[in-house]
Amino acid sequence: MRLQRQFxxxxxxxxxxxxxxxxxxxxxYGILEDPNLVAKIYHKPNDEDAExxxxxxxxxxxxxMVSPEMTAIAWPVDLLxxxxxxxxxxxxxxxxxxxxTPIHIFYTPKSRREQKPLFNYLYLHRTARNLVASIADxxxxxxxxxxxxESNILVSDTALVTLVDTDSFQVRDPDTGLIYRCPVGKAxxxxxxxxxxxxxxxxxxxxQDRFGLAVLIFLLLMEGTHPFSGVYQGSGDPPAIExxxxxxxxxxxxxxxxxxxxxxAPPFEILYPKLQQLFIQCFETAYNNPQLRPDAKTWLIVxxxxxxxxxxxxxxxxxxxxxxxxxxxxxxxxxxLGGRDPFPSRLAxxxxxxxxxxxxxxxxxxxxxxxxxxxxPLFTPPNRSIFAQPTAKKTLVLPxxxxxxxxxxxxxxxxxxxxxxxxxTSVLSAIIALIVAFVQGKEAIIGGLMVGAMWGAFIGxxxxxYLPPPGxxxxxxxxxxxxxxxxxxxxxxxxxxxxxxxxxxxxGQTLMWGALMGMVWGAVWHLFxxxxxxxxxxxxxxxxxxxxxxxxxxxxxxxxxxxxxxxxVGWQQFEQTNSNINxxxxxxxxxxxxxxTAIVAAGVGTIGGSLxxxxxxxxxxxxxxxxxxxxYxxxxxxIGAIxxxxxxxxxxxxxxxxxxxxFANFLDTSATTGTTSLLIGSxxxxxxxxxxxxxxxxxxxxxxxxx
Numbered sequence: 032m033r034l035q036r037q038f039x040x041x042x043x044x045x046x047x048x049x050x051x052x053x054x055x056x057x058x059x060y061g062i063l064e065d066p067n068l069v070a071k072i073y074h075k076p077n078d079e080d081a082e083x084x085x086x087x088x089x090x091x092x093x094x095x096m097v098s099p100e101m102t103a104i105a106w107p108v109d110l111l112x113x114x115x116x117x118x119x120x121x122x123x124x125x126x127x128x129x130x131x132t133p134i135h136i137f138y139t140p141k142s143r144r145e146q147k148p149l150f151n152y153l154y155l156h157r158t159a160r161n162l163v164a165s166i167a168d169x170x171x172x173x174x175x176x177x178x179x180x181e182s183n184i185l186v187s188d189t190a191l192v193t194l195v196d197t198d199s200f201q202v203r204d205p206d207t208g209l210i211y212r213c214p215v216g217k218a219x220x221x222x223x224x225x226x227x228x229x230x231x232x233x234x235x236x237x238x239q240d241r242f243g244l245a246v247l248i249f250l251l252l253m254e255g256t257h258p259f260s261g262v263y264q265g266s267g268d269p270p271a272i273e274x275x276x277x278x279x280x281x282x283x284x285x286x287x288x289x290x291x292x293x294x295x296a297p298p299f300e301i302l303y304p305k306l307q308q309l310f311i312q313c314f315e316t317a318y319n320n321p322q323l324r325p326d327a328k329t330w331l332i333v334x335x336x337x338x339x340x341x342x343x344x345x346x347x348x349x350x351x352x353x354x355x356x357x358x359x360x361x362x363x364x365x366x367x368l369g370g371r372d373p374f375p376s377r378l379a380x381x382x383x384x385x386x387x388x389x390x391x392x393x394x395x396x397x398x399x400x401x402x403x404x405x406x407x408p409l410f411t412p413p414n415r416s417i418f419a420q421p422t423a424k425k426t427l428v429l430p431x432x433x434x435x436x437x438x439x440x441x442x443x444x445x446x447x448x449x450x451x452x453x454x455x456t457s458v459l460s461a462i463i464a465l466i467v468a469f470v471q472g473k474e475a476i477i478g479g480l481m482v483g484a485m486w487g488a489f490i491g492x493x494x495x496x497y498l499p500p501p502g503x504x505x506x507x508x509x510x511x512x513x514x515x516x517x518x519x520x521x522x523x524x525x526x527x528x529x530x531x532x533x534x535x536x537x538x539g540q541t542l543m544w545g546a547l548m549g550m551v552w553g554a555v556w557h558l559f560x561x562x563x564x565x566x567x568x569x570x571x572x573x574x575x576x577x578x579x580x581x582x583x584x585x586x587x588x589x590x591x592x593x594x595x596x597x598x599x600v601g602w603q604q605f606e607q608t609n610s611n612i613n614x615x616x617x618x619x620x621x622x623x624x625x626x627x628t629a630i631v632a633a634g635v636g637t638i639g640g641s642l643x644x645x646x647x648x649x650x651x652x653x654x655x656x657x658x659x660x661x662x663y664x665x666x667x668x669x670i671g672a673i674x675x676x677x678x679x680x681x682x683x684x685x686x687x688x689x690x691x692x693x694f695a696n697f698l699d700t701s702a703t704t705g706t707t708s709l710l711i712g713s714x715x716x717x718x719x720x721x722x723x724x725x726x727x728x729x730x731x732x733x734x735x736x737x738x
Contacts (some may be wrong), residue, residue, distance in 0.1 A: 038110070058071070068124050087198070093171075153338065220297045224321060236321075238323055304355055344691060451552050452553065588638070671732050
């Protein structure tokens with residue numbers, strides 16, 4: 032079966048003879064052309080699936096691919112459509128996860144002992160850490176899993192975690208606000224407030240994911256014991272697990288519930304004390320207030336601390352336990368299980384003792400004695416009679432997770448300001464050097480530019496030898512890029528030298544202005560990314576059409592304005608020449624006139640184009656943007672120029688308003704100029720400068736993958 036990739040146009044062949052898996056929604060197939068990819072093909076593809084996948088493809092989480100060898104989240108890397116004229120989206124491509132096993136194999140004692148016998152308690156902690164890190168990334172990116180369960184998580188032998196079945200996640204389109212819901216869920220991992228609800232009609236929240244996450248962590252660290260499983264102490268048949276969850280009967284909490292811990296379950300006290308507090312907070316304290324459930328970042332902090340406090344048993348090196356305990360609980364558990372070690376030694380595994388069946392001499396119910404701490408019990412289980420009085424409510428002091436969203440926001444702004452400031456200073460330095468070289472005829476600068484071009488071309492050729500296509504550049508392109516880069520670097524150096532040695536204040540002011548403009552540009556560029564969730568085929572209408580139409584209109588209006596401005600100055604010069612009008616304008620004056628006219632024309636063009644494009648896109652439709660997940664090179668340069676122009680025009684117009692309102696006395700040198708005229712003029716000129724600056728900067732930054 033042959034299908035075509037949506038975004039790069041490549042035709043692929045599915046290995047339909049040996050499907051890798053099958054479910055209610057579709058089948059998983061290998062790709063004959065690429066063993067590192069698999070395809071999920073839907074049984075009944077529809078438009079909603081295609082739209083949801085488009086949003087996911089264009090807004091991937093930050094750490095979906097940690098490295099080429101490690102996939103944290105099996106995210107769609109491309110969509111697949113039929114090769115006929117209908118071009119129907121029928122599925123998607125995702126990374127193939129090698130050498131990974133479902134998480135329940137690791138937390139179930141029997142399967143872990145038989146299949147992964149050397150996966151000890153330290154690795155279980157590390158698995159929990161990696162799991163919460165991936166979920167934290169998903170939540171910070173605006174996604175919600177919804178159907179949290181053990182079958183959607185794969186774990187490697189080194190505790191690396193991969194989330195799969197990602198197309199079932201709840202997805203929100205950032206541009207339209209439309210939510211694609213998760214219609215399924217598993218009762219064991221569903222929070223009390225959702226038990227018995229129709230998931231297809233519900234918008235999930237991160238707090239509901241946190242419940243399922245806590246259940247998974249509990250299963251990992253408590254030998255596969257569910258937090259709501261226990262021996263029923265009441266009359267009649269034991270309630271089902273969903274009834275226990277709905278009632279909030281956490282077996283290991285501080286409140287009285289009609290259950291005793293399972294006979295073969297580990298004591299709750301083996302857990303690091305702060306982990307115990309988090310479980311009580313999630314399953315008991317937050318029962319009536321889901322927002323009190325610890326988030327993934329909080330779990331990550333405490334799990335890291337718990338792992339750091341694990342120590343090694345003196346008797347068995349594969350036994351790891353918390354340093355808050357006085358002796359190894361796994362040695363005790365091995366004895367209780369009739370010598371069946373939950374974490375067998377390497378020698379035992381070599382002798383295949385882990386595969387021997389359990390020999391039971393007699394049936395007996397094990398008492399869950401508390402694990403002693405410094406020869407004293409850490410916790411004595413109360414008499415859990417259903418008629419006993421409830422104990423006093425405890426006040427828990429929990430670690431506060433930092434505001435990671437604010438940190439990321441400030442980090443992006445800081446990075447943009449630093450890079451943009453350096454970029455702005457460099458650009459203005461290069462412009463100064465070029466003006467001085469070609470207007471004032473400085474031969475030394477021209478010679479330096481030529482040397483820079485030669486060195487840049489040489490370095491580009493060398494790089495192309497070690498980084499050939501498809502990952503690198505071909506030699507012709509490397510020669511061109513390297514040559515121009517060398518000229519730019521040489522011009523920057525020359526401009527900086529002029530700024531240092533020349534006492535002319537105008538040069539210093541120009542460099543400072545370039546640094547300021549670059550910092551504003553860099554901050555805006557790093558904060559606002561291209562709208563990658565937009566569809567890539569056909570025209571866009573309504574709000575999407577208005578937005579994309581405004582982007583296209585700004586870009587085309589800027590280009591049109593620049594061209595018309597240059598033509599206007601050229602035509603004026605031509606008319607003066609033909610009319611025998613004496614003109615004393617030299618080449619530098621003409622260049623300055625062209626620059627000033629082009630800036631004003633670009634400002635008018637970008638403002639008018641964005642308004643006209645937005646209006647027409649609403650009612651008449653707008654062409655989609657040629658976006659891609661990997662934006663660099665020529666495509667990155669093109670998208671960077673379009674998007675950078677749009678951001679630059681908006682930023683420039685905003686700075687123009689600020690300048691006209693805050694520094695009116697400084698700008699208004701004419702007594703007859705009104706406030707409105709000054710404001711309009713400032714907006715047009717600033718928008719023109721910003722649009723040109725953004726177009727050029729975005730083109731270069733986009734070419735180097737800084738989108």
